[in-house]
Amino acid sequence: MKLLEDKIRKDGTVLPGNVLKVDNFLNHQVDTQLMDEVGKEFARLFKEDGVTKVVTVESSGIAPAMTAAIHLGVPMIFARKHKSLTLTDNLYTANVYSYTKQVSNNISVDKRFLSSDDKILIIDDFLANGQAVDGLLEIAKAANVEVAGIGIVIEKSFQKGRETIEQTGIKLESLARIASLDDQKVTFVGE
């Protein structure tokens, strides 16, 4: 998605550890016009896939998941993060290691919001090693819901997330694919 790539080039900064900082349009301040276009693009890519709900993880996934859900005309659920969980009877849970924060969080979705006739679209802001998506897939499996696809705003294609998802056979669409962040420079796949 050209608009997104241009924005990453203009406003993204590369931090040590192969982390791309985009807190001026995605992760802290949100460019609402751009996020609307992102949502439109996800809706275009997944409109034939029978999506009944969009699912993400708080907090950075919420903005793109929200606009995708609006354009698909379905509800959006964000899995909540907890340091620890005690009462889990009414929750679907998974453990997720955070790439950027280097801590593990439990994520959970209330059982009331997913049922076996749902078909979900998983959306996240970044795909790195695939742990966040994996956690959501675990929740989908526990809830016995079908996964229509996975939509990623920014994929770091040099990390192993894409490969892991491709092995599941689930449809994966990333709006920007980064081949390298070497020398503090963003290079997109195909450049």
Ligand code: 5GP
């Ligand atoms: P994964 O679980 O695929 O390893 O990492 C994805 C999660 O880590 C995303 O939800 C995102 O919050 C965070 N993340 C991974 N890489 C980056 C990055 O380069 N920049 C930012 N801002 N977040 C990242």
